[in-house]
Amino acid sequence: MNTATARARPDPAGPLAPVAAGYAAGRTPVLPLWLCLGLPRLPLEVRSGGCVDEDARIIVDHAGRVVQASTPAAENGVAPGLPLNAAHALCPGLVVLERDEAAEHDTLLRLAAWAGAFTSVVSLVPPAALLLEVRGSLRLFGGLEALRRRIRTALRSSSHACRDAVAPTPLAALWLARAGEADAVMDPAALAGRIGRLRPAVTGWPEATLAALRGLGIESLAECLRLPRDGFARRIGRGPLADLDRALGRLADPRATFCPPPRYRGELELAAETTDTARLARALHGLFVELEGFLRARQRAVALLTIRLAHMRRPATVLTLGLVSPGLEAAHFGALFTARLERLALAAPVLGVTLEAEPGEPFDPALAGLFGDESGGTAGVRLVERLRARLGHEAVHGLCLLDEHRPEQAWRVAEPGAGTAAAAPGGTLRPGWLLESPRPLRSRAGRPWLDGELRFESGPERLETGWWDGREITRDYWVARAATGARLWIFRERPGVPGRTDEAGWYLHGLFG
Amino acid sequence: MAEPLQELLEDPRIWRAGRRQRHWPTLPSGYPELDALLPGGGWPAAMITEVAVECWGSGELTLFMPLLARLANAGRARTATWIAWISPPFLPYAPALAAAGVDLAGVLVVRGGDDAETLWATEQALQSGSCRVVLAWVGRADGRRLRRLQLAAEGGRTPLILFRPPAALGAPSPAALRLSLIADAGGACLRLARHRGGASRSLPVAALRER
Numbered sequence: 001m002n003t004a005t006a007r008a009r010p011d012p013a014g015p016l017a018p019v020a021a022g023y024a025a026g027r028t029p030v031l032p033l034w035l036c037l038g039l040p041r042l043p044l045e046v047r048s049g050g051c052v053d054e055d056a057r058i059i060v061d062h063a064g065r066v067v068q069a070s071t072p073a074a075e076n077g078v079a080p081g082l083p084l085n086a087a088h089a090l091c092p093g094l095v096v097l098e099r100d101e102a103a104e105h106d107t108l109l110r111l112a113a114w115a116g117a118f119t120s121v122v123s124l125v126p127p128a129a130l131l132l133e134v135r136g137s138l139r140l141f142g143g144l145e146a147l148r149r150r151i152r153t154a155l156r157s158s159s160h161a162c163r164d165a166v167a168p169t170p171l172a173a174l175w176l177a178r179a180g181e182a183d184a185v186m187d188p189a190a191l192a193g194r195i196g197r198l199r200p201a202v203t204g205w206p207e208a209t210l211a212a213l214r215g216l217g218i219e220s221l222a223e224c225l226r227l228p229r230d231g232f233a234r235r236i237g238r239g240p241l242a243d244l245d246r247a248l249g250r251l252a253d254p255r256a257t258f259c260p261p262p263r264y265r266g267e268l269e270l271a272a273e274t275t276d277t278a279r280l281a282r283a284l285h286g287l288f289v290e291l292e293g294f295l296r297a298r299q300r301a302v303a304l305l306t307i308r309l310a311h312m313r314r315p316a317t318v319l320t321l322g323l324v325s326p327g328l329e330a331a332h333f334g335a336l337f338t339a340r341l342e343r344l345a346l347a348a349p350v351l352g353v354t355l356e357a358e359p360g361e362p363f364d365p366a367l368a369g370l371f372g373d374e375s376g377g378t379a380g381v382r383l384v385e386r387l388r389a390r391l392g393h394e395a396v397h398g399l400c401l402l403d404e405h406r407p408e409q410a411w412r413v414a415e416p417g418a419g420t421a422a423a424a425p426g427g428t429l430r431p432g433w434l435l436e437s438p439r440p441l442r443s444r445a446g447r448p449w450l451d452g453e454l455r456f457e458s459g460p461e462r463l464e465t466g467w468w469d470g471r472e473i474t475r476d477y478w479v480a481r482a483a484t485g486a487r488l489w490i491f492r493e494r495p496g497v498p499g500r501t502d503e504a505g506w507y508l509h510g511l512f513g
Numbered sequence: 514m515a516e517p518l519q520e521l522l523e524d525p526r527i528w529r530a531g532r533r534q535r536h537w538p539t540l541p542s543g544y545p546e547l548d549a550l551l552p553g554g555g556w557p558a559a560m561i562t563e564v565a566v567e568c569w570g571s572g573e574l575t576l577f578m579p580l581l582a583r584l585a586n587a588g589r590a591r592t593a594t595w596i597a598w599i600s601p602p603f604l605p606y607a608p609a610l611a612a613a614g615v616d617l618a619g620v621l622v623v624r625g626g627d628d629a630e631t632l633w634a635t636e637q638a639l640q641s642g643s644c645r646v647v648l649a650w651v652g653r654a655d656g657r658r659l660r661r662l663q664l665a666a667e668g669g670r671t672p673l674i675l676f677r678p679p680a681a682l683g684a685p686s687p688a689a690l691r692l693s694l695i696a697d698a699g700g701a702c703l704r705l706a707r708h709r710g711g712a713s714r715s716l717p718v719a720a721l722r723e724r
Contacts, residue, residue: 379643380595380641382641382643383638383641383643384621387623387634387638390630390633390634391623391626391630391634395623395625395626396622396623396624397622398618399605399610399620400607401607401608401611401617407606407608411607411608416595416621417594417618417619418618430606430608430612431570431609432575432578432605432606432609432610433569433570433574433601433605433606434603434604434605434606435604436603436604481698481700482568482570484567484696484698485568485571485697485698485699485700485701486569486570486571487570487571510603510606511569511570511603512572512575513569513570513571513572513573
């Protein structure tokens with residue numbers, strides 16, 4: 001047994017404070033570093049669809065007391081804890097929403113899955129905080145401050161307010177985040193001093209405990225730490241004492257690691273019914289950001305996104321976004337969705353949005369470009385996706401050759417870039433333009449006619465094939481010139497085909513563009 | 514002080530009367546006679562070429578086939594993939610394209626429903642920088658939209674060949690080169706309607722022989 005474990009068991013009689021030195025003197029190997037993400041506005045955010053501070057709105061609990069107020073409401077004096085009628089009196093026209101704790105929990109779970117993009121150890125602290133063990137991620141993300149900036153930017157773009165704090169123990173990080181202390185505590189020896197400045201309320205101890213502390217005249221945790229341990233345990237309780245020990249790293253504080261669900265499903269209620277596509281796009285952007293984190297944590301990409309737009313008393317509008325090559329960037333999803341939305345006529349105002357995705361094949365970072373820029377191949381695929389999102393899947397295609405003599409069947413529509421199945425035909429002249437289906441031409445005295453008599457330039461080329469599959473053709477093809485100077489590809493259906501009565505009919509089949 | 518001014522005057526978009534025009538980068542058309550006719554000796558490499566076609570089938574594809582075939586095998590093939598056909602009036606017939614040497618794997622056919630969608634798709638294709646060349650068939654388009662296309666073409670360094678109805682030549686356009694294919698019973702005639710800093714000339718299409 002080494003000294004570190006011996007010291008981890010605190011001396012019951014000694015004072016609480018100056019013990020953290022033992023922690024640092026223990027095993028030198030890597031100490032964990034916890035980043036706590038507090039989400040102070042979560043109750044408002046889950047009920048407002050990304051527009052928290054647009055109007056005066058409050059969240060009330062089932063007892064009818066204000067839980068949280070948006071900035072415009074708070075400016076009118078509405079504060080948490082007020083009864084509803086007092087809030088109404090202070091701020092007429094208030095939007096009152098009931099707290100939805102299930103939605104808050106869902107959002108917290110999704111954010112935990114998103115946070116997996118930054119570290120493999122994420123732990124939930126319900127109702128509104130996440131703990132991330134980030135020691136192992138510092139090098140990858142270029143240092144602690146770079147990592148925190150990145151997390152904040154991503155959260156801001158998905159319209160979540162956040163408070164983050166960093167400390168060597170999870171509980172200390174949580175308390176610092178609740179107090180809004182953003183300066184990172186890296187050194188365990190400095191922990192006691194930093195925590196000491198906090199007020200006891202940040203611990204989340206029961207109200208009776210806090211009242212007892214107030215009764216003792218204790219205003220800060222430093223004063224708690226100065227009390228004798230046995231006295232503190234007797235008067236205040238063993239629980240708070242253990243909490244202080246955990247926060248200072250003297251007691252082990254194991255945390256359950258969050259295990260993300262296999263597929264992504266994000267749901268968001270909008271602040272108000274809307275047909276405004278910009279607002280919808282903004283609401284979905286938050287979900288796309290979450291999805292990107294979810295996918296990055298797994299190194300997976302998706303090929304298909306399902307978006308449901310919920311309406312009042314109407315079935316939801318379901319949009320599916322197909323990606324030509326699986327991707328995971330939120331910005332790309334957003335661009336596709338916007339292109340799709342521009343074409344969509346919304347049947348009714350939208351109340352809420354749901355995004356679902358099944359992580360598909362492993363993401364290939366080589367496709368993403370080394371320096372974050374799109375390589376040519378990716379840009380080409382992106383273009384196809386963007387065009388298809390707006391114009392429809394069928395409107396964008398490639399061409400491919402088939403080994404076949406019938407002109408209609410010598411080619412077919414293919415996936416863009418699919419290449420060609422047959423070799424280029426040689427010898428025979430083919431027009432650059434083909435009509436979708438042959439167009440009957442009038443004839444005068446047995447000669448084809450199109451705004452004037454057609455002059456034959458070359459021909460005939462006889463095609464007599466296809467008897468085996470019932471789409472037999474027997475045609476003589478000619479190149480003819482119209483009065484306008486256009487070169488046309490025309491054919492005459494030869495008589496003798498069973499089931500055809502229009503003898504010697506002339507048809508226009510292509511143009512030599 | 515003089516340098517910015519000099520730079521400005523060297524800009525290929527500024528034309529000064531009485532001065533031999535410095536031409537934009539071009540791509541050889543594949544027809545010696547046509548190269549001799551075109552300013553700079555070929556199709557503009559990152560600008561709009563506007564072709565007014567009186568009737569389809571008068572050689573509008575023949576003009577560009579060697580360019581399409583050449584681009585397919587050019588060095589840029591690695592980074593730019595598509596030969597985009599946006600809202601063509603008929604089906605581009607794959608066997609004819611293959612016979613002309615066009616790489617079918619790079620052909621991207623886009624059917625925009627109307628002119629607005631065609632213009633949008635064209636702009637997207639130019640901006641993405643993933644097209645070797647964009648061919649677009651546009652009926653009505655105002656000058657502002659065309660200018661946006663010109664900027665997108667320059668930004669994406671992609672040539673844009675815009676097929677327009679003959680009436681469109683009456684309206685101003687930022688195209689570097691404007692051609693018209695005049696229908697004639699004996700075969701169409703290509704006329705250089707207007708280009709930046711040059712006089713109009715013409716050439717019968719039937720006379721073109723591929724090099």
